Amino acid sequence: MRTVPEIVLTAGEEKALTRLSRSNTSSVRLARRARIVLLAWHGKDNTRIAAELGIGRIQVGRWRERYAMDGMGAIERDLPRGGRRPTVDASEIVRLTTQTTPPNATHWSARTLAEVAGASATSVRRVWRAHGLKPHLIETFKVSRDPKFVEKLEDIVGLYMAPPEHALVLCCNEKSQIQALDRTQPGLPLKKGRAASMTHDYKRHGTTTLFAALTTLDGSIISRCEPRHRHTEWLDFRLCCKK
Numbered sequence: 001m002r003t004v005p006e007i008v009l010t011a012g013e014e015k016a017l018t019r020l021s022r023s024n025t026s027s028v029r030l031a032r033r034a035r036i037v038l039l040a041w042h043g044k045d046n047t048r049i050a051a052e053l054g055i056g057r058i059q060v061g062r063w064r065e066r067y068a069m070d071g072m073g074a075i076e077r078d079l080p081r082g083g084r085r086p087t088v089d090a091s092e093i094v095r096l097t098t099q100t101t102p103p104n105a106t107h108w109s110a111r112t113l114a115e116v117a118g119a120s121a122t123s124v125r126r127v128w129r130a131h132g133l134k135p136h137l138i139e140t141f142k143v144s145r146d147p148k149f150v151e152k153l154e155d156i157v158g159l160y161m162a163p164p165e166h167a168l169v170l171c172c173n174e175k176s177q178i179q180a181l182d183r184t185q186p187g188l189p190l191k192k193g194r195a196a197s198m199t200h201d202y203k204r205h206g207t208t209t210l211f212a213a214l215t216t217l218d219g220s221i222i223s224r225c226e227p228r229h230r231h232t233e234w235l236d237f238r239l240c241c242k243k
Helices: 011-021 028-041 046-053 057-070 072-076 090-099 110-117 121-131 149-161 231-242
Strands: 170-183 202-215 221-226
Touching: 011 028, 011 072, 028 046, 028 057, 028 072, 046 057, 057 072, 090 110, 090 121, 110 121, 170 231, 202 231, 221 231
Parallel strands: none
Antiparallel strands: 170 202, 202 221
16 A cells, blocks of 8 residues: 655744745645645645545645655655657658659659658648759759859959949840740730630741840840851851940
């Protein structure tokens, strides 16, 4: 049979507990624990203390035992709580996302990765958002094979950073094979309750090449469309920009 620990108080402990039980500044829980210890010191059992304070007998026994073992410090603080253990391994989700690919797809979706990681799709999206990962987006790049690429890059960047005095700096480029498309019927304008709309079918008017130049001084753009993008059209456009 389990024995109830006996509470023995010194004069100083009784005074401190009494002051604590009557305090208007301490928490209600702390004042109740002090009253439990005082009533136990007066010889009352756990059942009578629980009935007098309107709490459970197990709660009375818990605080009575803690005080008997560790004194005043035991009732002034709660034991550390373990809490719910995290079920989502964020580092593993990040590793799978950045270093692996699914068997039959080009990139992970939240659902397919959730099945492998043993988490929910919502948790996977939360980890992705926290680490700035967007596996569904792919950016392209091209490595130049020009052996003098670095030298040319430094010249161009230097021109932007420190343009020459009394000179016009233009950034020119071309975009070829632009399809000149037109809808078969005029579109309907935007109005309340309906977005702007256009027909699903279109007709082709061939292709064109867009030559464009950006003036670095004021941000203005010079542009011209040509049916071809030979060296001749490129030189003509550069002469047009210089004018």
